[in-house]
Amino acid sequence: MVRKLGDNSKSVVVIGAGIAGIQAALDLGDMGIKVYLVEKEPCIGGRMAQLDKTFPTLDCSICILAPKLSECYRHPNITLYTLAEVQKIEGSAGNFTVEVLKHPRYVKEGVCTNCGDCGSICPVRGVPNFFDADLVTQSAAQIAFPAAVPPVYRINPDVCLYLNYGICGLCYQNCGADAIDFTQKEEVIPVENVGAIIVATGVDLAENIHTLNVYGYQKYDNVVTAMEFERLICASGPQQGHLKTLTDGRTPKKIAFLQCIDSRNDRTQDYCSSVCCMYTTKEAMVAYEHDNELESYVFYIDLRAGGKGFQKFLLRGAEEYNIKYIKSKISHIEVDENQSPIITYENLESAEIKQMRFDLVVLATCIIPSLSNEKIAKILGIDLDKNRFIKTDPFFPIESSVPGIYTCGCAREPMDIPRSVAEASGAAARAAELVKGG
Ligand SMILES: Cc1cc2nc3c(=O)[nH]c(=O)nc-3n(C[C@H](O)[C@H](O)[C@H](O)COP(=O)(O)OP(=O)(O)OC[C@H]3O[C@@H](n4cnc5c(N)ncnc54)[C@H](O)[C@@H]3O)c2cc1C
Ligand code: SF4
Numbered sequence: 001m002v003r004k005l006g007d008n009s010k011s012v013v014v015i016g017a018g019i020a021g022i023q024a025a026l027d028l029g030d031m032g033i034k035v036y037l038v039e040k041e042p043c044i045g046g047r048m049a050q051l052d053k054t055f056p057t058l059d060c061s062i063c064i065l066a067p068k069l070s071e072c073y074r075h076p077n078i079t080l081y082t083l084a085e086v087q088k089i090e091g092s093a094g095n096f097t098v099e100v101l102k103h104p105r106y107v108k109e110g111v112c113t114n115c116g117d118c119g120s121i122c123p124v125r126g127v128p129n130f131f132d133a134d135l136v137t138q139s140a141a142q143i144a145f146p147a148a149v150p151p152v153y154r155i156n157p158d159v160c161l162y163l164n165y166g167i168c169g170l171c172y173q174n175c176g177a178d179a180i181d182f183t184q185k186e187e188v189i190p191v192e193n194v195g196a197i198i199v200a201t202g203v204d205l206a207e208n209i210h211t212l213n214v215y216g217y218q219k220y221d222n223v224v225t226a227m228e229f230e231r232l233i234c235a236s237g238p239q240q241g242h243l244k245t246l247t248d249g250r251t252p253k254k255i256a257f258l259q260c261i262d263s264r265n266d267r268t269q270d271y272c273s274s275v276c277c278m279y280t281t282k283e284a285m286v287a288y289e290h291d292n293e294l295e296s297y298v299f300y301i302d303l304r305a306g307g308k309g310f311q312k313f314l315l316r317g318a319e320e321y322n323i324k325y326i327k328s329k330i331s332h333i334e335v336d337e338n339q340s341p342i343i344t345y346e347n348l349e350s351a352e353i354k355q356m357r358f359d360l361v362v363l364a365t366c367i368i369p370s371l372s373n374e375k376i377a378k379i380l381g382i383d384l385d386k387n388r389f390i391k392t393d394p395f396f397p398i399e400s401s402v403p404g405i406y407t408c409g410c411a412r413e414p415m416d417i418p419r420s421v422a423e424a425s426g427a428a429a430r431a432a433e434l435v436k437g438g
């Protein structure tokens with residue numbers, strides 16, 4: 001049941017609209033509290049929207065997420081600002097004033113019908129699509145994926161010919177709904193009477209090209225990251241879910257999954273990314289469901305399966321999905337004349353140096369905090385830990401160093417979706433307590 005807003009209600013600002021920010025916003029909205037949800041990207045959903053299936057149930061990720069996306073968009077108590085960031089705050093717990101900077105979309109929300117004609121007619125091609133892990137390109141008039149929320153196109157100002165050189169304008173001339181608006185400017189939106197703020201800025205993925213080069217990433221096409229693999233096996237991804245090698249389109253029969261890439265390493269990130277052991281088994285299981293002749297090998301340091309039912313999930317991987325787990329240390333990767341990767345590794349159980357040939361190698365790259373965390377921490381005056389995650393007290397894990405500012409999900413540390421959702425509800429409850437009284 002959605003409660004109606006009282007006239008003098010204080011509001012809550014939620015920064016970041018991944019699953020954590022969305023859940024916090026929905027909980028607060030359902031309690032009758034006005035929420036301003038601020039997302040820097042053109043659409044909401046964060047990383048979960050990019051995933052194919054989710055462990056441990058192997059449910060379709062977007063099928064679970066999509067109803068929450070549209071509920072968030074239509075919720076009477078939630079105002080969603082996309083392409084937006086918080087640029088200033090004043091005040092203290094119970095009474096903040098927040099300034100939101102909204103960047104122009106150059107397409108009118110509520111008018112665009114998501115028909116895609118602008119994207120088809122735009123002559124600018126080859127713009128990498130972040131949502132598909134840059135594996136496919138799009139035009140300057142773009143939408144991350146057809147079911148994106150809001151379901152509104154955007155003109156990318158970095159590459160649009162009209163916005164940069166005053167030429168073209170084809171999308172404007174051909175938009176039947178008259179939705180393109182090149183006069184849109186940056187907008188500063190003051191939000192007053194804010195009782196609490198929730199930071200849910202989530203994760204980025206480590207792209208330490210030097211370390212990744214050790215594994216042949218970007219040198220060999222058949223070495224991909226786990227996020228790229230999620231898109232490759234997803235029915236809505238660049239290969240329509242029919243997994244193929246990126247060199248000659250073969251169906252891979254043997255895949256290597258390499259764990260802890262840049263995690264748990266003093267030279268890069270010294271912490272565990274927490275979700276890779278589980279999502280790797282999930283990815284191998286999903287690939288096996290596509291082709292049950294597939295052999296998967298997981299090269300690990302040690303397997304961390306701490307959640308409820310997680311150990312059983314890994315056992316199922318070994319028993320039912322032809323996954324072999326090898327405790328090992330990778331030396332290097334090269335390729336043969338067919339561009340098939342050959343891994344040289346030390347088997348840590350037999351202490352032997354071995355080599356094995358694969359069709360595809362998948363790297364479980366480290367989860368790092370949002371690259372915007374330093375900026376947002378400075379604006380909000382909150383502390384970060386030494387790894388740039390939001391600092392919290394071990395006994396108050398959703399409270400930042402500033403009263404009235406809470407955090408949840410991967411903004412605090414790497415965690416899976418169920419934990420992100422639980423923390424989001426916790427942060428929403430604490431924010432509601434402040435806004436409405438105990
Ligand atoms: C390859 C891979 C596979 C995975 N598979 C699974 C799985 O099967 N099951 C599972 O439970 N978990 C899985 N996970 C983990 C899952 O992705 C995370 O638990 C989940 O995305 C965390 O949600 P979040 O909202 O905290 O962060 P995110 O999903 O990262 O969302 C954060 C949002 O905040 C926005 N944002 C960032 N900074 C700002 C800012 N300054 N201002 C405004 N907005 C901002 C971002 O654009 C983004 O939309 C996987 C992770 C990876 C990398
Ligand atoms: S901007 Fe116009 S042409 Fe482009 S998707 Fe929207 S309605 Fe269609």
Ligand code: SF4
Nearest residue numbers: 122160161168169171
């Ligand atoms: S005006 Fe920009 S977005 Fe529109 S068609 Fe031309 S280049 Fe593409």
